[in-house]
Amino acid sequence: MISIQMVDLKQQYLRLKPEIDAAVQHVLDSTAFIQGAPVYEFEEQLAQYTGSKYVISCGNGTDALLAALMAIGVGAGDEVITVPFTFVATVETIAFLGAKPVFVDVCADHFNMDVSQLEKAITPKTKAIIPVHLYGQSADIEPILNIANKHNISIIEDACQALGTVYTFSDGTKKKAGTMGSIGCTSFFPSKNLGCYGDGGALMTDNDALAEKLRAICRHGSKERYHHQYIGLNSRLDTLQAAILQVKLQHLDEFIAARQRTADFYTTALSEVKGLHLPQNAHYSTHTYHQFTIKLDDNRRDTIRKYLSDKQIPTAVYYPIPAHLQAAYQYLNYHEGDFPVSEQLCKEVLSLPIHTEMTCEQLQFITETFVNCPL
Template identity: 50%
Template sequence: MSKIEMVDLRSQYHKYKGEIDAAVMQAMDDCQYIGGPEVGQFASNLADYLSVEHVIPCANGTDALQLALMALDLNPGDEVITSPFTFVATAEVIALLGLKPVFVDVEIGTYNIDVSKIADAITEKTKVILPVHLFGQAASMEAIMNLADEHGLYVVEDIAQSLGAEVYFKGDNRQAGTVGHIGCTSFFPSKNLGCFGDGGACFTNNAGLAAKMKMISSHGSRKRYFYDITGINSRLDTLQAAILKVKLPYLKDFIRTRQNVAGIYDALLMHLKDISVPERAVDSSHTFNQYTIRVKNGQRDALKTYLQENGIPSRIYYPLSLHQQKAFEAFCPGILLPVAEQLCKEVLSLPIHTEMKKEEAELVGKSIIAFFEKTKHKP
């Protein structure tokens, strides 16, 4: 058996190498490396996939969040409610714009923001709820939108890990990222839809917000060399757009493979008393950008070491909650978020990717079973 990879980008590339190489060479021959036709074509194709009116490509997922928040005309000190159990980019952008991140604890099973705790965090300074759809499934969007409507708030969805997830919203199936006012995603190589570098996008059904985000991404300019507002320089380059345009039609296949691997893990691990497999939300599908288990009774680090010694990679997403990070301590001194803090001590993400074979997933699962059998019989 070949070496097990956390994410096997090489095998995915070789599977689609002919199409990708042809698309890249066409872009090279056209020599329109910035703003080439592939960028607009990919944006249009992604809009069709998401059933959304406007897609604004940009340089990366962090910039996508910045574009979204800048488009909302917020003022310094305005508050943005978000999750503490996620990658730093979400809170980082809030702080960089002079806004205040307000962290709300998460659910122990889905790892997403606990909607039942959001209302208590809303103040007169609250302007945005920014849920992060973590590891592949969406937060409870119907409840979030009800709160937003009640309090007159914007909702910006961070779906960097959950592109392609379906959300059951008011009787309809919607794509994650299209329920709130703006959705933001990343095309980092390991994402469900990844390019060969950095890339990102915003999407919305609001024409005014779309026009403003597009303007902000191009130095605040609607017309070249004429600047209406202060913006940034954030563009998806043509080569990355060409690659993404090839891969987008396969996104449903990518997700299906990840779901199949998750099913194998579930079957092997769900009966272990020291393991909790990922909980499935009732109102969202799961695309499994990560398959993240909880390892109880302080055994997480020992299991990680055991897997590594047996040639199996794993990752800890995330070792420290954002509200405990030095960079954000001024925003939330002394705050306790017990679920996020517990998860940081228990979570372990297992290998999962679009080219993973059944026997590889079974080996990972059986290795975890062997670890617990070994520790159970330890004198």
């Protein structure tokens, strides 16, 4: 029986074991577990990789979003626009600060913010827009930036699923996801394209003052020890995680290429399956395939999922319920039908196994099983 996992962290670790073990041992020997040299080295290396002027590491992607909102002063009475078809952290951090999450639906083909609906969601209370680069593909950031600039609103990019993704502007300029708005946020959750061995996250910005403020916010609001200029957080990337990320960052482009090869295999092998919609590549973005997410017509998603599961093929649904219909957000008074594309996607999407260690044998088994599914 072929063993298949959504993400195979074990095989990847075994492949990188000598490098990872040496990096971890080095930190253990130094005992500099908090704010050791690898934290700052990694920040610089990630800045170089992304092209961001500053990278500030933090405890996780959720904290990155929270710190970003805090840095631009989001609080009670403010509105922040985002999408309902995302991981809850995007919405949770807005609500946590007492601001109101205002939703704009997504496009059915690329799963990201439907820019044509953005401007009508803006009010005098709108303080920020958080486009989410879902599954590894950038939202169409250029028109979002144009609208935001017109209304003097900050953009915070949720690039938690899209580190390494490249967006091409209409003049041909290319920029990496997370480096195009005022602040970009990313996550190093183990299953992410660049994942550590626990929680981790980072903020990116080109703005000197914001960088200084973000760094302070993540350190209890302090620039100088025991002097607290802002209400802050305790949100730091552990030295052990930074050392692991230093190793893995050197492999990130190779990881992305492996995911893209897997996506190509799926695309070719599943192109003839009736009622199956493959992920669409937006002309303005590369796809780093944090997820390979298909859509299935006619309420067949759950039946097919069960069929694959019976053959030991794992799949996942990201996400089964849009944010505006989650129990915690009923106080916002949204209803079923308010964001029909997001609601429909929650019924249709199915993510197939994709990671850096997938073999041809595994891919053949998955795709042959899928093609032979009696539906």
